[in-house]
Amino acid sequence: MALSTAPNVIIDVVGSATTEWLNYPPKNDSKDEHYGPNRETCVTKVHGGAMLLAELIKNLSGLASNYDGVVKGPDEIESLANISGPEEIESLANISKFRHVQVTLIKDPDHRSKDDAKGCFRVDKTSEINELSKFVTESKLFLKQCQNEEIGEEMTKILVISESQGRNNGQLDKIELRKKYKKIIYSVFPSYGNEPNYLEGIEKFLESLKPSIPELIVVVDAKDLRIQGLKISRQLSWERTVTDLVQNLKCHKSLRRILSFPHVVITFNCDGAIYFNKNMENLKLYFDPRSAEGDFSWLYNETMTGLPSAFVAGLATNLRMENDMEKVIDSGIPLGIKAARELLRKGFQYPDGDSTNANGYPTPEYCKISIDPNDTKDNITGIPIDPKVADSNDWTILAVRSQQQSSQQPADNPQEHIAEKIVKYGWDELKDVPVAKFGNLVTADRQEIEGYRVVANLVSGYLSKDRTKPLSIAVFGYPGSGKSFGVKEVIMETSKKKSKLEILELNLSQFTDFQDLVSAFHSIRDITLSDKTPLVLFDEFDSESKTGTNWLRYFLAPMQDGRFIDNGVRHPLGAAVFIFIGGRFNNFGDFKNYCKSDPASKAPDFESRLNGFVNVLGLNLRKKPKNRHDNSDHSIHNRAVLIRRAFVLRSMLMGCEEKLFKDGKILQIDDGVLRAFLEVTKYRHGARSVEKILEMSSLSNQERFTYTELPSKDQLALHVDSDEFTNLLKSTAISVDECGKTKTISFWSKMKKKRTL
Template sequence: MDSKDIKIVVTGDICINSLQWITYPQNSEGFNWQTHLNMHSILKPGESLLLSELVSLSTGACVLSPKIDDIEQTLSREFLRSTAELSLFSKYTDGRSKEKVYRVSRFLGFTGPTASNSKLLPIIKDDENADLVIIDDENNGFNLNVEYWPLAIKTLGKAPIVLYKLNNPNGSSNLWKHLESNHLENTIVIINADDLRSKGVNISKSLSWEKTAQNFLWQIENNPNLAFLAKCHHLVVPFGLEGAIYYRNDRITESRLYFLPYEFEGGLVNENQGRMYGLTSSFVAGLAQSIVVDNAKKELLAISINDGIRQGMVNAHKYFIEGFGKNVEETPFPNPAVFIEDKSNIIKKKHVQDVRIPCSTNINCPSCWYILKDKSSTNLAGIAYDIVKNGEEKVLNFIPIAQFGNLKTVDRIEIESYRSIKNLIWEYISTKNTVRPLSIAVFGTPGSGKSFGVTEIASSIAPKLIKKLDYNLSQFRSPSDLINAFHRVRDYSLKGRIPLVILDEFDSSFDGKLGWLKYFLAPMQDGVFREGEATHSIGKVILVFAGGTSSTFKEFCGKGILDENDQKQFNSYFKTAKGPDFVSRLRGYVNILGVNPTDDTMGDQLYIIRRAMLLRSLLERKVPHLINEHGEAQIDNGVLRALLKVPRYKHESRSMEAILEMSMLTQARKWEQSLLPAREQLKLHVDEEQFLRHMMHDAFYSEKIESIAIAIHDKYRSLNKDNIDYDENFIKPWHELSEDLKDCNRDEVKHIPEALLRINYDITSVKDKPQVKEFTQVELESLAEYEHTRWYLHRKDAGWSYGEVKSYKDKTDPAFVTWDMLPEEKKNKVYEVIKIWPEILANSNFNIEQLKFTCQCEHKSIEQGII
């Protein structure tokens, strides 16, 4: 079916948009009015009138809708009107051109109709057999007036697809009750996230996609005001231009998040780019576009929605970019170019990623769900190696990445903390007549980059306005040093700058523990500092308190102290030092995670990704000649493994940077093991024994394959020596085994590391015998299936085949079947072999190390065999 044969009805509330803008005189000659500022105004269609034009352009189908032929001539005061002021704004934010277009600089409000109800218009040539019905319900009267509803939804027996765009989450309207009773199965509800928030629905914004998605799912399942939306078979919620959620509740109950990896909600549009009405309408037009195309292919509705969300996000972004054009009176609006795909598109459908939102996560646990975990089939170590080798742009193009100036992070906890700080700084800068400073605390181990992170965030917001000032409190000898620092801060504030004051090691001792805190209270609370009898205003300033003795906010507040007496002692001196008063004046804090794993290792397995991103950055900045023309880093696998896997860097990122600078790489073509600093020099920054063991891991393991194979065989013999059902060839001493069986055992050992990687474990060489790992039942089953499949392929290559009787001469075996077909008693034999691995590996000084990052919630589930 051609799209022109599809009938679409578009209707809903009617609004006329009155646009006003000012132009400057072009010359000083001509009539008097031509030499002054000129005020222009024009009327444009809004709400359902605009939506019908967008749908017509996007689909090319026959669109039946209300019409106003000449909006300027037929304008009646019976219609609702919206007035907006326009200005010229840069078309793009990336500086690709100096072209400017008109967008809304200020919405001036509505002008109500002369009557109590806004005038509505009938659908021209309405058709009860319409294939697709699109309704724009702005809660301006249409949902109450049945006579204006489309015939296709009022006629019994008709079942069109309905796109129901609404801005008021209210399940009591007559229109919704009608759709719920008669068309729920084929209705797709579209409501903007900001419209939900405006009605008191608590969904986080611009922190992380995971948190936004979890908040939404919790609200839709628990908020009684959204109970009617939870009944929707298909609910689509756009989050700005950058994301959307598809909540499906028909035969399948599932929610999916769609997002742009390098952007967060609101990130594509700067404050100095203006605004546009009709963004959700252009998104709906994209949904309609995909439904029309897929209808010709007779695709399922859910598949059409999946594609339509991507198309809608592309359309909405292009619609914003085009604005009202560079000449409002001459540029067509809406612009047909919005729906023409070309190479210049900044956002393309392929850029939009999607992921299923888990419904079992703990909304208060930020470690419960990472998109990185769900979107990658590779373990974290594999991703980390790939980042260093090929660059994050090629590897991390499917997960959320936050960038603030030169700072990049993929860690959800860091993203949420950094974006919270960015939001605080932005609000503070934007607020006028602020009398008190913005106080933020930053914690992390020395070398983790505490001041760097906040500085990059501030610079990404207002680099010309903010002036960074650094002070280390451990170097101050008296309060007068602090007063002198505040005078300098005040000087910059009086010059119209906003000082970003880094107060490093603010928690250092001064006349006792935390002795400096009491001197910060007045500046933090009242924005003043005292010098003798004089009181000075410090002005508009951002105070950043960087911890020197506490690596986390929790540690600073003493919340991790387990001993009751120690806790009481801490509370006493913390109160005496004015700790609670200081904390109450903070408006935010961030824990910088750095390149070392946090103490909460169960919740922090992403340290290896942080290390990889830093290492790749160091290679690009300090030794770019080691990056070839294809963007591939030339680094030995052993060196890379050691740098990423060594347990701790003694001085965080400074140590990683030092090891690179100490290596002889100036004339090198590849970072080989021989170019590393001497063992004694490595000791300054890492445990050199552990570092070298990681570097030599492959060699260590290769050397021990034979001994591990013998140990596994001997253990297996001892467990089954009295079992008459076992093949005597398997319980012979190692030296009596045939070479074929020895090779089979060696092949098993060679593939143990690969098997463990499949369940997100790695083996590492350690100096002392580690604790023996015990596999969960779920892990055991996964390993056993892998091991049987490996054995099957190994035997197949050796010429074996299925036979009812096992024969070494004929190379037949009744176990030569797939895992699913293997009898239970033979599966148990495979389980027994797998259970031997951890003990033998531990005896050979190999530790089984978890790669899969889990939170405490998930770890409990794994231990119980739930997941």
């Protein structure tokens, strides 16, 4: 690359140089000269591996201001003209210096996102054509050539190694790095199988660098760590992901050696990454607060080649900007995730004005993403986490954020401060906290998020295949906690594009005998025969009939075999989703204890047939903590309840009177009223009590919710402790103004000011 002046940065990219052969459907009426032998597909080639990585680094580096540098990667020197059929491709691959991969493309059948490009191709499947035996030699020759170049002392030389998992077998360590690189990224891309000596090549490479080891970042993929046996949960919560990594990595016989590497980045699809340094002294999570692992790729039909290269390119782009490696990583990881997302959004597309070929990767401008910090298209946030905190099973990102905010802006209760902001300004105030949204259900509680995502994962997997017996899930929670609403929203949102569901709600407390249940099973079967999947909610499944009938025993055969008996005749139910909503037990633990204490009820057999369960958080506070730093179970519960109350209260107020919301968003409400709703200890009937208090309030055509709009004390007593509620109205409160600042104000001083006016 010729420059008018000497460059200040040189980035050498070495490793698995890949040629990807794309099989893609031609445009209508196309006379594409690259038709395959069956004349139904076209064939073209694109760069992959180290060649693609070098191109992406060039593209992304061009975004940086005052950047004067050179990016060098392996060049394609093979003649690839007149290659169309699979035999010619395979013949070339067998004598090639590069790795060859076949990629089958299909037209994107289902755009799930509203902002993506139309008319692109997605990856259907990939397969390797040749075994790699020569690319290591080619990499070594290229690297020696790079080192023979004369460079000035003022230059920064960076090495990026792109290795397909286990393929190099540590051969690069035999290269004498005579001109030492100041910074090195060693990226291990996902492989097609289980490589037994996954980290051995990296360890040998580290040994070869001694005694002077440069700043080294090792990038690995969570998928490969799981293949190697590391137990990391997927698509539950980011807290669970971090805890699984911290708890299991140090115990893993072979993978724990990764703790000895200077800097490690573990990627989780296009949704997040975890960074830690040697011995995990520092740990930081980077994530999209609105996505779980895999959510973003699901929007674009899962697959796109080159995503790991895009991430590493974003990370490498920042290497020349800072001497502090942790600062480089802190800014580079979000950029890498954004680059991978941009590549996935665009997919494979025809170049403009050319209908005879498929553009292998998006043209360079598609890979150029904005590095403007104010760009909010992809909100990737980072949070440092104490490894000791992450080693526990009940920590939350919300609590960590609250503690950080309280240290900067002291308040009586940091969680209350956040709850007030949610009620006044909406749940977007939790922009740096994980929030799960399923249809009209929004929750920021870790326990609920994990429970609902278990349901979503179960339902998604169940509906993706043909089934002959029901999926069975139990839901527990206090009366009025929104059990039915929550689980319906999750399942209906998850089932979109997968199956037509028809909801059937049955309350077993209204059933008299077994024949009522048989009639219900026939109704379920009728829905199945109409080519729909029944979503059946058995409310109060743990109740008994008026005659003392225990229903659990009658569900055993339908749950196990997908059949029921009517007058001695067995009838198939077919595929269905059974949701068992508890009435007697407020959580699964209580139900489990009941199963142990009463085996004659067949409860243990019923429990064994469940595919999963959810505990829905209620709205009632427990014993108040002595101080705001209390980490007892009661305090942790109360913090979660405050946030849940905030979500419920704002949602219900939005349905009461639109004039209460300034500019359609900012709720106008007295601080004392808001404090009373958030801090009263108990709602007698859960969310139904909140709803009834609002219905009894005089809010019609009101532009502000004050204490005068509330119902009388006697009416309040139907749903709360009216003395406690009114005392909270009069107490000193923390007010959050429109700039997000807090101030202390007394109810009585406010009333005195009104009377003076």
